[in-house]
Amino acid sequence: MSWPHPLTGLNEREHIRLINSLSGFRNAFLVGTADKQGKSNLAIFSSIFHVGAKPPLIGMLSRPDSVERHTLENIRATGCWTLSGVTCEMLPQAHHTSARFDRDTSEFAATGLAEDHLDGFHAPHVKGSPLVLAFNLRDEIKLEINGTVLLIGEIQRMNFDRQALGKDGWLDIEKLGLVAVSGLDAYHVTQRIGRLSYAKANQTPEWIEGGPQRS
Amino acid sequence: MSWPHPLTGLNEREHIRLINSLSGFRNAFLVGTADKQGKSNLAIFSSIFHVGAKPPLIGMLSRPDSVERHTLENIRATGCWTLSGVTCEMLPQAHHTSARFDRDTSEFAATGLAEDHLDGFHAPHVKGSPLVLAFNLRDEIKLEINGTVLLIGEIQRMNFDRQALGKDGWLDIEKLGLVAVSGLDAYHVTQRIGRLSYAKANQTPEWIEGGPQRS
Numbered sequence: 130m131s132w133p134h135p136l137t138g139l140n141e142r143e144h145i146r147l148i149n150s151l152s153g154f155r156n157a158f159l160v161g162t163a164d165k166q167g168k169s170n171l172a173i174f175s176s177i178f179h180v181g182a183k184p185p186l187i188g189m190l191s192r193p194d195s196v197e198r199h200t201l202e203n204i205r206a207t208g209c210w211t212l213s214g215v216t217c218e219m220l221p222q223a224h225h226t227s228a229r230f231d232r233d234t235s236e237f238a239a240t241g242l243a244e245d246h247l248d249g250f251h252a253p254h255v256k257g258s259p260l261v262l263a264f265n266l267r268d269e270i271k272l273e274i275n276g277t278v279l280l281i282g283e284i285q286r287m288n289f290d291r292q293a294l295g296k297d298g299w300l301d302i303e304k305l306g307l308v309a310v311s312g313l314d315a316y317h318v319t320q321r322i323g324r325l326s327y328a329k330a331n332q333t334p335e336w337i338e339g340g341p342q343r344s
Numbered sequence: 345m346s347w348p349h350p351l352t353g354l355n356e357r358e359h360i361r362l363i364n365s366l367s368g369f370r371n372a373f374l375v376g377t378a379d380k381q382g383k384s385n386l387a388i389f390s391s392i393f394h395v396g397a398k399p400p401l402i403g404m405l406s407r408p409d410s411v412e413r414h415t416l417e418n419i420r421a422t423g424c425w426t427l428s429g430v431t432c433e434m435l436p437q438a439h440h441t442s443a444r445f446d447r448d449t450s451e452f453a454a455t456g457l458a459e460d461h462l463d464g465f466h467a468p469h470v471k472g473s474p475l476v477l478a479f480n481l482r483d484e485i486k487l488e489i490n491g492t493v494l495l496i497g498e499i500q501r502m503n504f505d506r507q508a509l510g511k512d513g514w515l516d517i518e519k520l521g522l523v524a525v526s527g528l529d530a531y532h533v534t535q536r537i538g539r540l541s542y543a544k545a546n547q548t549p550e551w552i553e554g555g556p557q558r559s
Contacts, residue, residue: 143513148397150515151477151502153371153429154524154534155393178370178391178405181490182363190393190403214368217556221540221549228543239545262366268489274482274496275396281489287366298358299527300365309369309524309534312514314542314552317534319369322523324530325436328443330454334436337529341432 150312156302157215157310159223159242160189161253162203169244169253170199171236173226175310177212185284186267187212193276199232203252204266204280211252214260216306220316247286259305261288299324365527371517372430372525374438374457375404376469377418384459384468385414386451388441390525392427400499401482402427408491414447418467419481419495426467429475431521435531462501474520476503514539 139147155175163169180186191201204210215223222240230239237244237253245256247263254261264282271278293304309317323339354362370390378384395401406416419425430438437455445454452459452468460471462478469476479497486493508519524532538554 139513145397146513147509147515148400148499149394150513150517151400151475151499152392152394152402153373153475153517153522154369155371156368158368176393176395177367178393179364179367180391180405180487180492182360184490185363185366186490187367188405190395217537220537220556221551224540224549225543228545230545234545240548260366260368268487270485270487272395272483272485272496275399275401277395279494281487284363284366294362298354298361298365299530300362301530302365302368302526303532307368308537309532311517312539315514315516315539316537317518317524318537319524319532319534322432322435322531322533324527325439327529328440330443330445330449333455334439336436341435 146313154309154311154317157223157308157316159213159215159219159226159255159258160200161211161213161255162200162209163207163252164203165206167251168233169235169237170203171226171240171242171253171255172200173215173223174200180281186281187262187264187284188279188281191278191280194278195276197232201278201280205269207251208266209250209252210264210266210282211250211254212260212262212264213255213258214302214305214307216259217308217316217318218306219255219258220308224314224316250286259289259293260302260307262286361528369524369526369532372438372523372531373427374430374434374441374470374473375415376426376428377415377424377467378422379418380421382466383448384450384452385418386441386455386457386468386470387415388430388438389415395496401496402477402479402499403494403496406493406495409493410491412447416493416495420484422466423481424465424467425479425481425497426465426469427475427477427479428470428473429517429520429522431474432523432531432533433521434470434473435523439529439531465501474504474508475517475522477501
């Protein structure tokens with residue numbers, strides 16, 4: 130098997146696009162924050178991942194704070210944020226939040242996404258998003274290798290249509306209409322192949338809902 | 345807006361399934377490792393994420409090492425691993441690797457996924473996977489909050505069909521046939537909506553390939 134070196138023949142921008150493609154599909158989420166005075170900020174993030182269930186923890190990576198990072202500054206100042214799941218209908222506004230807006234510009238106003246607030250929770254979220262999670266900051270870890278900042282939040286509140294919650298606790302995020310992202314700028318809808326039974330060493334898992342014939 | 349508390353009315357297993365659903369879509373990857381004697385191991389992981397492009401870094405979370413974790417032990421012993429992207433055709437074998445197999449059992453042999461080796465690279469990968477990445481360990485960080493272990497690897501080699509690589513460096517992982525995962529056990533194929541242009545503050549991004557009419 131021939132293995133090309135990662136960087137052969139690519140310029141810097143092409144290299145960045147390729148490396149950002151290699152981690153595969155992720156979920157598109159909008160991070161909602163506000164500064165101490167309540168000025169809101171919204172930014173699309175894609176490095177967001179499960180850290181643990183008890184307590185319920187989700188991590189996200191922020192790029193280095195060597196330049197102005199409004200989301201990171203707001204989280205450090207207020208200790209909280211929200212995640213709003215992105216749907217087809219929220220594109221391309223959701224993608225627009227990745228532009229460099231001034232500190233005084235709210236991405237809600239600039240992109241046309243509607244701002245909503247939970248009573249008693251400082252950080253705003255996107256009105257109409259079918260999956261909203263609210264976090265308190267539990268830990269911040271700087272990854273010395275490249276200055277990236279890992280933020281770990283504990284889920285304080287959640288909101289979604291209860292019809293998407295299965296009897297066994299599994300949440301059907303496809304039914305909620307969430308989109309997946311690949312690379313820096315590609316968005317995808319999904320079609321469920323199925324669910325597989327809990328894996329045991331001595332038997333091959335079985336399709337408990339759906340199966341390959343659906344794909 | 346009414347926000348239910350996360351845990352209302354759910355038992356422990358339901359709670360775990362729900363919390364594991366909330367981080368949204370991820371890519372299904374198989375982590376290939378070997379111990380110092382070359383005995384191979386394969387395990388499906390889903391908390392895998394971009395950390396940086398220069399150098400090319402990808403992170404992954406391993407659950408706490410309070411019980412036997414063969415993948416983690418092998419990485420600590422040898423400093424390397426591979427990721428093999430999962431396709432429809434590799435299900436349900438790929439899911440089967442999440443079962444508790446004995447230390448002496450190779451998940452390749454137990455599940456029927458074929459093992460392949462790159463000359464000079466210690467960790468095995470899945471033969472026929474359309475996206476294979478090979479890593480050297482660059483950093484290991486224990487997340488004190490719950491004992492989870494963050495492993496950061498630098499990409500050493502990569503292998504994919506060059507026909508999926510766009511002129512601008514974006515890799516079409518949908519064309520490669522990779523599947524997305526949600527929750528602990530649901531697998532999805534994707535359909536691309538489109539790609540959006542680089543976001544600038546003063547204009548709404550445009551669809552550069554595809555668009556909502558395709559979905």
